[in-house]
Amino acid sequence: MNASLLLVVLVAAAVFAALVAWRAAGARRIALFAVHALAFAALYLFLFPPPGATAARALAVLTPGNGDGAIDRTTTVVALPGAAAPAGVERVPDLATALRRHADTQRLVIVGDGLPARDRDAAKGLGVAFDAPAEPRGIVELDTSAQVRSGGTWRVAGRVAGVPGGRVELRDPAGAIVASVAPGADGRYALAAQAKRAGRYRFELRALDADGAAVDTASLPLAVDAGDAPRLRLVAGGPDPDVKYLRRWAADAGVALTSRIALSTDLALRQGDATLDAASLADTDLVVVDERAWASLAAAEKTALTAAVDDGLGLLLRVTGPLDAAVAADWAAYGFAIAPADVAQTVRLSSDEASPALTRTPVTVTAHDAIALVADPAGAPLASWRTHGRGRVGVWPLVDSYRLALAGYAARYGALWAATTGTLARARGAVRAALPATARIGERAVICGLPDAAEVESPQGRRVALASQRDAGDRCAAFWPAAAGWHRLVAGDATQDFFVRANDDARTLARAQTIAATRALVGGAGGDGGAPTKGSRWPFFFAWLVLAGVAWRLEKRRA
Amino acid sequence: MSATQILAQLRDAVLRRRASIGARFGAAFALAALPLAWRQGGTTGALVAAIAIALAGFALWRHDRRRVDAAFIARRLDAADIRFDDSAELLYRDEADLGTLAALQKQRLVQRLQAHAPDLRPAMPARALAVAFAAAAVVAALSLWLPNRAQFPHPAASDAAAANGDARSTQIVASRLAIAPPAYTGLAARTEPALDTRVPEGAALTWQLAFSTTPAAVALEFHDGTRTALARDGERWTGTRTLERSALYRVVVDGAPPVAPDTLHRIDAVPDQAPDVRVTAPDKTLTLLEHDQKTWDLAFEGSDDYGLGDATLAITLAQGTGENITFKEQAIVLQGDGDARHRRYRHTLDLASLGIRPGDDVIVKLALADNRQPTPNVTRSASFILRWPPEASAESAGMDGLVRKTLPAYFRSQRQIIIDTEALVADKANLSEEELLEKSDKIGVDQKILRLRYGQFLGEEFESSAAEKPQAAEHDEHDDEHEDGDEKHGADKRGATQSDALTHDDHAAPKAGAFGDAGNVLAQFGHTHDHAEAATLLDPETRRILKAALDEMWQAERELRTGKPDAALPYEYKALDYIKQVQQATRIYLARVGLELPALDETRRLSGDRKGVTDPADALAAAQADATAANLAQALADGTTPDFAAFDAWLARHGTSLPDELGLRAALDAVRRDPACADCRERARGALWPALPTPAAAPALRRAPDAQGRAYLDALKRTERP
Structure with missing residues (x-):
């Protein structure tokens, strides 16, 4: 009831009461006036009851x-x-x-x-x-690397709650501890481990309290894929331990390697067909050249290389010594200005004191749009790359990354070169669907990036065809898992594995996710209070009845 | 009869009747209960039941007597006869207490009572008794015919087959494992009820098992294929085995259904650790001898898990330098103080008694054994060296009279020559010229032999080259004499070749030199009989010094053979000086045997001719990891039957490198027994994890850009700054 209506009603009540009480005299007039006014108001409220409190249901x-x-x-x-x-x-x-x-x-x-x-x-x-x-006690956030290749390093990160001074352990399928870390003040942890060959594995993440008692356990399913086999061509001006370990890594990692290592004029160690012409470069994914080999390349080979890079080939330029002016000019055409400089030659790749220090050529590499391939712990780039046409060109001034393999860090060496190859090589990998991070029984899992026809195979072997729908360029489908375990997404020839958790698997994680998701729903538009319900009118009726009785009594002539 | 008497009679009659009814019912109850009790509890049970029934009966009778009192009889009188007018209780009250009317009534009642006393006895409940007896008879009959548990026969051997045939599986009813650790550990023997346990290595285990069926034979089958048969001892089966290594085993029975649950039990053998040695003094591995140090203090600490045994200190004295080091070894048994598990050892070495001199090293090492039977574990500590730094090599330009023991035998000859020459010079005055020449020549020949001996080190041949001619012709015949004399002198094995070489004098002329034949000048203009490959290789500096020594020796020989010993002396001294310098050289390299390098083609060398050079086979091949474990993991994941035999062979070779070999065996055993169990396969795959090889990091290719991405990259290129 807004203010103007209220005013009108009050005025009308006063007028009516005044009219009625005019004829009376003295105290009776005032009393009659008051009673009639109130009765008028009660009758009005009985006929038009005020809306009840917006008690939205x-x-x-x-x-x-x-x-x-x-x-x-x-x-x-x-x-x-x-x-x-x-x-x-x-x-x-x-x-x-x-x-x-x-x-x-x-x-x-x-x-x-x-x-x-x-x-x-x-x-x-x-x-x-x-x-x-309150947040449940244990592992409340858990994220793993999206895709892990055989032999690669995979990471798991997240948050634990309610475990001050505790530890988080990563255990391998046999139950041995692989990595262990104390979470930070906010409970965040990050662990890394090396994967073995392709397959499906169940790791385990365990949160321990300060006394070492297990607070929470979550299984960590990991599907490791086999690596792709990029085709690498190595053109070196001379034999080098770096070249040797690179070739060893390539042979062990399944990379298709062709190489030409010059020994002298017209004398070279060759493996495979390492010519640099348009036809064979179209069949290569990454070419690694150092400045000595570049100086001895023919002009036709250089133009073929540039054309191939424009077409998508990856090129890695190794700087192992001072550059000739001609080589520097050629490389400047790729966007890298390499000039000798007095920079620190000893670099470290990680802040781990045990890992060996590496050496780099004293040059500065400037490019206006280069991205770091390898960075030192402070963040300064040690090797960088940029796009050139459809391909990518990188500059590698480290001369002895083989020291990592020599010092026993073969996994790090492999990861370094696998990452470099993956970044620079021609992009011809298969399209992979984006799988759900956590899937549980009874919950809707969304799989995106699907081709037209895809099926999901349950652990029991039952196949369910996915009804996918294209939405903003991405084809997605929903899947309701009915059984826990490893499921397989089959899209044509490609298969990808994902794990569906049972209801009692990682319960703290499930609770934390439910709490977080429900908290995100809080607020929401509750409508505009809903239909205002009418308040009750009958109390006003009784009030009017009582007041009318009083008025009658007051007006009754003394009989 | 007075009323009181009559009332008393009435009361007794009622009591008797009631007692007899109770007794009859009691008899019926006893008829039912006693056979039942006898069946259940035998004679003792029946007696106990009878006594209980009798006691109960007696108690009831006493209770009844109290119950049937005056008021009871009065009521019964009133109920029995109407003549008493419901006032029979007056009969029990004194007349003095009664009023007139009541007394009158009482008299009347007494008269009536005396006239005729009614029968107050309760009727015998014939039908109820009959029913009770019938029921009791039925119960007794049933109890007599029911099988009696107290008379169950024990299972006789003849029933074994029947009993076994009924059971589907054998249960281990009771088990006991007695563990007797080896005596030297000092651990107490203990008994465990469970069949899985941890025991010290070498413990004797005694099993005692009782089964629910009666097998014909029982054995324990271990994972490595061995069996321990158990012998029957009454109801139990016992067997003994000494456990050297951790083992998995299973109980198998013959002549009975298989044991269920068929668990694989595990006994871990905790090995006896080798003792732990810590060296307290000295604190550095290499200690230099102090100036006036006479003793060397050594202190060690040893600890073991069960007990320590002998401690032997090995002392080695190394004397000499370079290639001429001799060792003297000595071992002392140390007594430590402390208890069996932790001891300290101290020893003080007396350096003078060892005979240490400058340049020598004393090396000590402690070998500590524990008390394990049969072979103790021995731990050796690191070696600690005490070194007396050698004196700086003194300049010796002459004979200093010190003949060092480390001189090799043949190096002494130069001094001898000097001694002889000096003696000759001193004696010169007494000798004639011919004698002088003769003696001097003899010494000269010695010098020549010595020179040739040293020349072998440089690869020269032993005999003199043909170009060398004796200086004075008149000494030719002396040469021959002296050559024969040489054979007398020389203890040289090459004496024969010496005479041979001097007789042959024709050598084939070498071919015309080809390009690159610089080294062949000698062959062009002379010939050599060098055998370079047979030479001892010296480093260049030493070769230079040795060559200088040889030159001096040659000069000395010339002077000696021409009869000028005093002119030869300076050369001899210089030669000795050089030889001593060579002796200081501590490294002499020997040519490696077995290295057959291809003959160097001097004609092609350094000419850049690549004709006939072929590509070598590429030695780079991918590392082949042992795929047995990987194949097994793959088969377990696929659901197919894995090749257990191949993996067992692999495990027999490499099992010790795994952290938990027994766990893996147990998991694989579960898969073998139940190939369809997915959970067992999962556990086995998990247990296989340490055995899987770690491959090299494999790269991943980026996803190919779609048309939009390609167009973007092309546009970037067009707008790129040059």
Whole structure:
């Protein structure tokens, strides 16, 4: 009832009461005036009752993990499956059913851990109030590398909560500890391990408290893929330990290697067909040349190289000594200005004191748009690359990265060169679908980047065809896993594995994710208060009845 | 009869009747209960039941007597006869207490009572008794015919087959494992009820098992194929085995259903660790001898898990330098102080008694053994050296009279020659010229032999070259004499070649020199009989000094053979000086045997001719890791039958390199027994993880850009700054 209407009603009441009470006299007049005015107001309110408080119909939803929290019984209470509900509380199979039964619900008050994934869509469009419980104790965030290749280093990072002064351990499938770290002050941890050959493995992440007792355990499924076989061509001006270890790594990693190592004029160690002409360069993915070999290349070979790089070939220029002016000019055409400079020749790749220090040629490499391939712990780039046409050109001034392999860090050496090859080589890898990070039974998993026809094979061998739909250029499909274990996405010839967790697998992680997702729903548009319900009018009727009786009594002539 | 008497009679009659009814019912109860008790508990049970029934009966009878009192009889009288007018209790009250009317009534009642006393006895409940007896009879009959547990026969051997045939599996009813650790460990023997345990290595294990069926034979089958048969001892089966290594085993029975659950038990043998040696003094591995140090203090600490044994200190004295080092070794057994597990050892070495001199090293090492039987574990500490730094080599331009023991035998000759020459010079006055020449020539020949001996080191041949001619012709015949004399002098093995060489004098002329034949000048203009490959290789500096020495010796020989010993002396001294310098050289290299390098083609060398040079086979091949474990993991993952035999062979060779070999065997055993169990396969794959090889990091190719990406890159290129 807005102010102007109220004013009109009051004035009308006063006028009416004055008219009626005019004829009376003295005290009776005042009394009659007051009573009639109030009766008028009561009658008006009886006929046009003020709208009731916008008590938007709220629904209290009990979700699993609600423990013994106090339940506000003034609102309607429903309990989802798995929630501890006292007797008398209505049990519903899911939130959509509850909303159908209580169609006028405008607000949800969620008690417990939060809505499971299937119910979060139903809560959209309603106002949500959620008193989040304390974060569960254990591993609450868990992320692993998206794709791991055989022999590669893979990382797992995340957060633990409620374990001050504890440790996080990564255990291999046999149960031995692979890596162990103390989480930071905010609970964040990051661990790395080396993968073995292609296959599916179950690692285990364990959170320990300060006394060493296990607080939480989460299994960490890892699907390792076989590496691609890029075609590498090595043209070196002389035999070099770096060249030797690079060839060894390439042979062990399955890289198709062709090489030409010059020994003298017209004398070279050759492996495979290492000519640099257009036809053979079209069959190569990465060419590694050093400045001595470049100086002896023919002009036709150089133009063929440049044309191939424009077409997508990767080129790595190794700087092992001072550059000739001609070589520097040729390389400047690729966008790198390499000039001798007095820079520190000893560099480290990591802050680990045990790993050996490497040497680099005293040159500065400047390019206006180069990206670092290898950086030192402070972040300064040690090797960099830039795009040239459709291909990529990199400059490598480190002369003895083989020291990593010599000192026993063969895994790091391999990872360094695998990363370099992967960055620079021609891009012809297969398109891979983006798999869900965490999939659980009963939750919707979204797989994107699919080709037209794709199927998912369950651990029992049952195949389900995915109904995919193109949405903003990306073809996605949803999948509801029914069984836990390794599932396989089959798209034509390519297969990818992903793991579906059972409900009791990594429970703390599931709880933390539910709490976080429900917290993201909080707020929401609860409608505009909903249809204002009319307040009750009958109290005003009784008030008018009483006041009318008093007025009658006052007006009654003394008989 | 007075009323009281009559009432008493009535009461007794009622009591008797009631007792007899109770006794009959009691008899019926006993008829039912006693056979049952006898069946259940034998004679003792029956007796106990009988006594209980009797006691109960007695208690009931006493209770009944109290219950049937005056009021009871009065009520019964009233109920039995209407003549008593419901006032029979008056009969029990004193007349003095009663009023007139009541007394009158009492008299009347007494009269009626005396006239006729009714029968108050309860009727015998014939039908109830009959039913009770019938029921009791039925119960007794049933109890007599039910099987009696107390008379169950023990399972006789003849029933074994029948009993075994009924059971589907054998259970281990009781198990006991007695562990007797080896005596030297000092651990107490213990008994465990479980079949999985950890024991010290070499412990004797005694199993005692009881089964639910009766097998014909029981054995324990171990993972390495051995079996330990258990012998029957009454109800139990016992067997003994000494455990040297951790083992997995399973109980197998013959003549009975297989044991269920069929678990693979594991016994870990904890090996006896070798003792731990720490050297407290000296603190550095190399200690230099102090100026006036006479003793060297040594202190060690040793600890072991079960007990320490002998401690032997090995002392080695190394004397000499370079290639001429001699060793003297000595071993002392040390007694330490401390307990069996932790001891300290101290020893003080007396350096003078060892005989240490400047330039010598004393090396000590402690070998500590523990008390393990049969072979103790021995740990050796690091070697610690005490060195007396050698004096700086003194300049010796002449004979200083010090004959060092480290001189090789043949190096002494130069001094001898000097001694002889000096003696000759001193004696010159007494000799005639001919004698002088003769003696001097003899010494000259010695010098020649010595020169030729040294020349071998440089690869020269032993005999003199043909170009060399004796200086004075008149000494020719002396040469021959002296050559024969040489054979007398020389203890040289090459004496024969010496005479041979001097007789032959024709050598084939070499071919015309080809390009690059600079080294062949000697062959062109002379000939050599050098055998360079047979030479001892010296480093260039030493060669230079030795050559200088040879030159001096040659000069001395010339002077000596021409009869001028005093002129030869300076040359001899210089030669000795050079020889001593060579002796200081501590390294002499020997040519490697077995290295057959291809003959160098001097004609082609350094000419750049590449005709006939072929590509060598590329030695680079991918590393072939042992794929047995990887294949097994693959087969386990695929669900196919793995090749266990090949993997067992691999495990027999490489099993010790795995951290938990037994766990892997147990997991594979589970897969073998139940090939369809996916969980077992998963566990086996996990246990295989340490055995899998780690491949080299494999690169991944980037995803190919789509049309939009390609267009973007092309546009970038067009707008690129040059």
